[in-house]
Every structure is written in structure tokens, then in C-alpha cells.
Amino acid sequence: MKPLRRTRADGSRPSLLHHYFGYLYRRSSFDRAVLATVLCIFVVSGAIWLWQYGTNNQTIVPTGGGTLHEGIIGAPRFVNPVLAITRADQDMVNLIYRGLYTVDADGTLVPDLAESLTISEDGRVYNLTLKTDQYWHDATPITAEDVVYTIAMVQNPELKSPVRGNWNDVTVELIDTHELNLVLEEPYTPFIENLTLGIVPRHLWGSLSTDEFPFSQYNTMPVGSGPFRISEVIRGDTGLIERYTFEVFPEFSPSPAISGLAIHFFADEVEVRRALESGDITHTAALDNQSVAALAENYTVYTRPLPRVFALYPNQNRNPALRDVAARRALSDTIDRATLIEEVLAGYGESTALPVPRGYGLATTTSSSSLARATETLLAGGWQQTDAGGWEKTIDDVTVPLAVTVTTANVAPFEATAEFVADAWEALGVDVSLALYEQSDLVQAVIRPRDYELLLFGTDIGRQLDFYPFWHSSQREDPGLNVALYTNITVDETLEAYRTTQDTSEQVALLEDFIAEIRTDQPAIFLFNPQFTYVTRSDIPITIPAQLTRPSERFATLPAWHIQSESLWPMVINRLENQ
Numbered sequence: 001m002k003p004l005r006r007t008r009a010d011g012s013r014p015s016l017l018h019h020y021f022g023y024l025y026r027r028s029s030f031d032r033a034v035l036a037t038v039l040c041i042f043v044v045s046g047a048i049w050l051w052q053y054g055t056n057n058q059t060i061v062p063t064g065g066g067t068l069h070e071g072i073i074g075a076p077r078f079v080n081p082v083l084a085i086t087r088a089d090q091d092m093v094n095l096i097y098r099g100l101y102t103v104d105a106d107g108t109l110v111p112d113l114a115e116s117l118t119i120s121e122d123g124r125v126y127n128l129t130l131k132t133d134q135y136w137h138d139a140t141p142i143t144a145e146d147v148v149y150t151i152a153m154v155q156n157p158e159l160k161s162p163v164r165g166n167w168n169d170v171t172v173e174l175i176d177t178h179e180l181n182l183v184l185e186e187p188y189t190p191f192i193e194n195l196t197l198g199i200v201p202r203h204l205w206g207s208l209s210t211d212e213f214p215f216s217q218y219n220t221m222p223v224g225s226g227p228f229r230i231s232e233v234i235r236g237d238t239g240l241i242e243r244y245t246f247e248v249f250p251e252f253s254p255s256p257a258i259s260g261l262a263i264h265f266f267a268d269e270v271e272v273r274r275a276l277e278s279g280d281i282t283h284t285a286a287l288d289n290q291s292v293a294a295l296a297e298n299y300t301v302y303t304r305p306l307p308r309v310f311a312l313y314p315n316q317n318r319n320p321a322l323r324d325v326a327a328r329r330a331l332s333d334t335i336d337r338a339t340l341i342e343e344v345l346a347g348y349g350e351s352t353a354l355p356v357p358r359g360y361g362l363a364t365t366t367s368s369s370s371l372a373r374a375t376e377t378l379l380a381g382g383w384q385q386t387d388a389g390g391w392e393k394t395i396d397d398v399t400v401p402l403a404v405t406v407t408t409a410n411v412a413p414f415e416a417t418a419e420f421v422a423d424a425w426e427a428l429g430v431d432v433s434l435a436l437y438e439q440s441d442l443v444q445a446v447i448r449p450r451d452y453e454l455l456l457f458g459t460d461i462g463r464q465l466d467f468y469p470f471w472h473s474s475q476r477e478d479p480g481l482n483v484a485l486y487t488n489i490t491v492d493e494t495l496e497a498y499r500t501t502q503d504t505s506e507q508v509a510l511l512e513d514f515i516a517e518i519r520t521d522q523p524a525i526f527l528f529n530p531q532f533t534y535v536t537r538s539d540i541p542i543t544i545p546a547q548l549t550r551p552s553e554r555f556a557t558l559p560a561w562h563i564q565s566e567s568l569w570p571m572v573i574n575r576l577e578n579q
Contacts, residue, residue, distance in 0.1 A: 066563030067260035071281035075240040081198030094552035096224035097198030107547025123187030130178040135251040137229035144180040149202035166194045187500040190464030227252045257562035293346035302534040307357040307461040312525040313484040319453040326381020336369035348531040403431035408456035410436035448478040486523040
């Protein structure tokens with residue numbers, strides 16, 4: 001017999017839910033309680049599973065909108081690629097102006113305003129073709145004449161551009177509206193790095209005389225070509241600029257993910273940190289390492305290696321003790337670089353025993369400290385310990401003590417590093433004195449005349465790892481930067497060859513030969529490579545280039561940054577991408 005199918009008065013069949021509750025109604029109270037509990041467990045378990053599945057499988061994707069607030073120390077004065085020298089001006093230049101080349105997320109040089117680049121076989125002629133659909137913020141097309149004008153201003157000796165040295169002996173040939181040649185007197189492979197120079201609009205600057213150039217309103221009200229253009233300038237009671245407000249430049253492609261940008265300027269680091277903690281700003285690269293470490297628990301800290309090497313450079317002409325390689329090795333062996341980085345840099349640095357910055361594709365080495373090894377090195381090198389615990393040795397028929405004066409700038413981390421080194425050397429029995437200078441005085445009165453015994457100094461090698469300015473014997477005198485006064489014929493030949501070859505594998509081999517010579521001669525006492533630190537709110541993820549040559553390059557990937565985001569299922573993301 002077939003089972004009866006129940007129907008309602010209107011002829012419809014009861015729902016499954018109706019059957020379920022009817023079944024419960026006919027059960028005992030105990031059975032109803034058990035079944036209700038089972039149902040609750042099932043519903044709650046299902047909800048937890050769905051939440052966990054969503055958490056593990058949904059992807060956070062950026063959405064448009066939101067305003068980024070950046071905090072910078074200092075007031076803008078020369079927001080101009082030709083004249084920018086302060087950190088504040090350089091940050092603004094990188095934000096507002098574009099160059100022929102820029103860096104991508106990997107830190108690799110890629111075309112920006114340039115469409116293509118062709119280098120002649122002899123490495124002297126750089127033929128550049130510009131993109132034809134690029135515009136200034138006032139909607140004027142960008143042309144090769146803008147490039148020619150910018151380089152001419154950099155080369156103008158009356159303007160004393162801080163980047164003039166990069167463009168000496170370069171001839172510029174205008175071919176047509178969107179094409180030009182850059183002709184070098186001799187091949188120089190790292191020259192491509194100079195193509196990141198920001199280009200200024202000739203139609204706005206070209207009518208100004210050299211005397212008028214530094215005083216133009218465009219130095220603080222710049223018209224550039226970057227992803228954002230200035231929409232408002234806020235000045236304080238003193239007339240100094242306190243904030244730039246930016247809007248998206250509609251002609252820039254791809255359009256930035258964020259809809260607004262504000263740059264806030266502060267007098268000092270204390271004000272920057274207060275603004276970050278109060279929520280007035282969301283991002284800053286203006287804090288020292290100690291402050292960054294204190295904020296790391298509640299904020300996101302982005303770090304990147306910088307191609308800079310901090311070292312102690314001896315002047316053997318001023319201190320005969322430093323002519324002795326055993327003395328230099330012993331001084332190097334005494335320094336506990338790991339502890340130095342933790343105490344002075346709050347951990348934001350990498351130790352090194354070579355002039356090569358870590359993270360730039362070459363093998364580097366660190367150096368462990370050992371007071372016992374340093375002592376053995378001195379004894380093996382002919383040094384004798386005095387009754388007072390010091391050291392002396394006869395050099396060029398004169399008995400000289402192992403005593404040094406360390407000269408450096410009176411700012412962190414230079415001063416703190418010098419004090420750390422002095423403590424380490426005094427434990428070895430070395431007599432150490434410190435000479436601290438204002439930064440400008442250090443350059444003019446100490447570095448240029450080479451008036452020091454041991455100079456604590458940081459060298460900026462650059463993305464192309466050009467060691468020539470720092471280690472070639474021709475650079476021993478000012479304005480050269482061979483502050484170790486180093487002379488080595490093999491190194492000279494190696495660095496000359498490195499500058500001219502375009503073969504990547506040959507470049508690597510040449511740099512390895514250079515490192516081998518430096519390792520043997522120990523011409524300086526290498527300490528550490530500093531790291532760039534960028535503090536942001538934890539809920540605002542960003543992507544900055546993997547390698548930076550200077551902090552201002554963080555803005556190179558700004559169009560990809562985002563403030564607002566949402567979690568979506570993969571199927572939804574695929575559907576949006578296919579629309």
C-alpha cells in the first residue's frame with residue numbers, strides 16, 4: 001500500500017519545516033529538549049565553519065578612496081629637482097616630479113617619462129624617446145625641450161645644483177619634440193641612475209634669469225607631472241608652509257588607488273610622533289630608530305636596505321699608527337657590531353666588514369668581535385704593551401703610541417656610534433679622543449681639507465654600486481670622496497673597468513676582485529649599513545620598492561598604495577577582473 005500524502009485545505013503540501021515541528025510536537029518534553037540541543041549545536045557549528053572558511057579563503061583587496069596623511073620634518077623651500085637638498089625638499093620633489101626613469105616595486109630602474117632608451121656600442125650615447133601622452137599638472141604636454149632645459153639648469157655653475165656633479169661632461173642634443181641624445185665624454189655604466197632626475201616644465205621656468213630661478217614661486221608652488229597635484233597650501237603665522245593638500249591628477253595613468261594626499265610639515269621629531277599617535281598623520285619616515293622601535297608594537301614598520309656604508313676612515317698622513325695594517329685589523333676586531341646595531345640603531349641596520357652594502361646582490365661578510373684576537377693581532381704585528389696598558393710600536397724609526405682621535409658629526413647616530421667605538425677600543429688599551437662637529441662644519445673644515453685622524457662617515461654607494469668616487473686614487477683630494485686616501489693600482493684598474501663595461505657578469509667579477517683587495521688591505525674599519533624605516537598605521541598596508549637609494553624613493557610606487565580595502569571571495573574577485 002502506498003503511503004498517504006497529506007495535503008492542506010488549499011491543496012498544497014506541508015513543508016519539511018512543518019513536518020519537523022509537527023514531529024517535535026508529538027515527542028516528549030525530554031526528546032524535544034535533546035533534539036533542540038542537537039539543532040543548536042548544528043547551527044552554531046555551521047556558523048563557525050563558515051566564518052573560518054571565509055577567513056581562510058577571502059582575500060583583502062584594495063578599494064579606491066581615502067586620504068593619506070604623511071608627516072615630514074622641515075619646511076619646503078626648494079621643491080625643485082635642480083636645487084633640492086634637504087630631506088623635506090627631496091621628498092616633495094620625488095612626489096611631484098617625474099624623471100625619465102623611476103624604480104618599480106622590485107627596486108629596478110624602469111622607464112617613466114621615457115618610452116625607450118638605446119645606448120651606443122661604445123657606451124657614450126644615450127638616445128631617449130619620450131612618451132607622447134604625458135602632461136604637466138597644468139595640462140601642457142611634456143616634451144624633450146623640458147628635459148634639455150632641466151639638465152642645462154643643473155649644469156649651470158651659478159645655480160650650484162647639488163646634483164651638478166652627476167651631469168658634468170654630458171652634452172645634450174635635442175633631436176625633435178620627443179627625442180634627444182645624451183652624449184658622455186667617456187663610457188660610464190652607472191650613468192643610467194642619473195636618469196631619475198626630476199624634470200621641470202620649461203614653459204614655466206624658461207623665462208626666468210639665473211638670479212630669479214632660486215626665488216621663483218614655483219619652488220614652493222610646484223607644477224609637476226606626478227600622480228597627485230597640489231590643490232591647497234596651508235601656511236602658518238610665520239608664513240612657512242605647514243601643509244600641502246593634493247588631489248589626483250586625472251591625466252596620470254594608472255590612476256592612484258587613494259583619492260587624496262596631505263603632507264604635514266613639523267619642526268622636529270617630537271611633533272611628528274605626537275601627530276602620529278594622535279591620528280593627525282598616518283605615515284612618516286621622519287622618526288629616529290629609537291622612536292621607531294618604541295612604536296613597532298602598535299604600528300607597521302617597513303624597512304629597506306640603503307646602499308650606504310658607515311665606516312671609520314683613517315688619514316695615515318695625520319696618524320702614523322694607522323699606517324699599520326695590524327693596528328687597523330685589531331681596531332676592527334674589537335668592535336662588537338651586533339651590539340652596536342642593537343644599542344645605537346635599535347636593530348635597524350646590518351653589520352658589515354666590507355664596503356659593500358648588504359641586500360644589493362653581492363656576497364658580504366660580517367665580523368665577530370674578539371678582544372683576545374685583537375690583542376694577538378697587535379702582538380703579531382710588532383706592537384708592544386706598555387706598563388700602563390697601552391700599546392706602542394716603532395714605525396719609520398719613531399716610537400708611536402696606539403692613540404686615535406675619532407672625528408664625526410654631533411648628531412645621532414654618529415655621536416652614539418663614536419662613543420660605542422671609543423668604549424670598545426679603550427678596553428683594548430687604546431687612547432681615544434672624540435671630536436664632534438656641526439654637519440656643515442664637518443664638511444667644510446674637516447672633510448674637504450682632509451683634517452682628521454680617523455673619520456666616522458657614511459658613504460652613499462648608489463643602486464649601481466659605483467665605488468670609484470670613494471676608492472679610486474684620483475679621488476683622494478677634494479672634491480673626491482676617497483676619504484681613506486687609499487691608493488692601490490689594482491683597485492684603480494678594476495674600478496675603471498667596472499665603469500665602462502656593460503656586461504653584467506663582468507661587472508660582478510670586477511667587484512669581487514675589488515672586494516678581495518679591500519679585504520687584504522683593510523683600508524678602513526667598516527661598521528654597518530643603515531636601514532630605511534617607514535612607520536604607518538597597521539590598518540593601512542602599502543607597497544614600497546624593495547630597494548631604495550634614498551628615502552624619498554618610497555613614493556615611486558605611490559599609485560599602488562591604498563588606504564581602504566575589503567574582504568572578497570575569490571569567485572567575486574575573478575568576476576570583477578573579468579568585467
